[in-house]
Amino acid sequence: MKHKLSKAASQLREQIDDSFPDRDRTSDGWIGDTRHAARKSDHNPDEQGWVRAIDIDRDLFKGSKPDIMGDLADQLRTLSKSKKDNRIAYIIFDGHICSKILNWKWRKYKGANKHVKHLHCSFKKEADNDGAFFQISMLGGE
Ligand SMILES: [Zn+2]
Numbered sequence: 001m002k003h004k005l006s007k008a009a010s011q012l013r014e015q016i017d018d019s020f021p022d023r024d025r026t027s028d029g030w031i032g033d034t035r036h037a038a039r040k041s042d043h044n045p046d047e048q049g050w051v052r053a054i055d056i057d058r059d060l061f062k063g064s065k066p067d068i069m070g071d072l073a074d075q076l077r078t079l080s081k082s083k084k085d086n087r088i089a090y091i092i093f094d095g096h097i098c099s100k101i102l103n104w105k106w107r108k109y110k111g112a113n114k115h116v117k118h119l120h121c122s123f124k125k126e127a128d129n130d131g132a133f134f135q136i137s138m139l140g141g142e
Contacts, residue, residue, distance in 0.1 A: 001049045003031055003050075005050075006051065006127055007127070008124075008130050008131060009051075009052065011131040012121065013054050013056065015134055015139040015141075016072075022061065022062045023059060023060045023061065024057045024059035024062045026057055026117075027117040027118035028054075028057050031043060031051050032044040043055075050125070052089070052123045052124070052128070054121055055118040056119045056121070057118050068138075069093065069119055073094075075137065075139075076134075077104050077106070079134065079136055080100075080104055084135065085132075085135065086124070086126075087123055087130055088122070088123060088124070089124045092111070093119040094116055095115070095116070097109040
């Protein structure tokens with residue numbers, strides 16, 4: 001089976017690459033490794049081969065400051081909360097998670113991996129073929 005990344009996910013990653021071309025990609029990822037495969041994860045392909053999650057390394061400037069992934073996480077959160085863009089299912093970063101539960105308010109993430117080195121973003125099934133531009137100011141949007 002051919003694995004394919006959600007078009008919304010690849011669009012977001014492309015915009016991040018365009019805005020931060022020198023970023024560190026060490027903690028990047030999309031398809032589940034054997035560790036992911038053992039449990040339920042959006043990094044694991046579904047029956048049709050769709051993968052609906054990406055990890056983006058925290059370091060957007062490769063070793064140099066500033067550390068602004070938290071700001072980017074918050075812009076993604078705000079966009080989702082505004083309902084102008086409904087493609088993101090949830091975001092995990094730096095020990096916190098947000099989703100439509102609690103209306104996109106950050107809450108403590110209790111999973112084993114606190115996601116300190118990377119931001120995790122999961123996308124909805126409905127967004128599989130939706131590669132529209134993300135309107136986020138840090139990523140060239142409005
Ligand atoms: Zn992840």
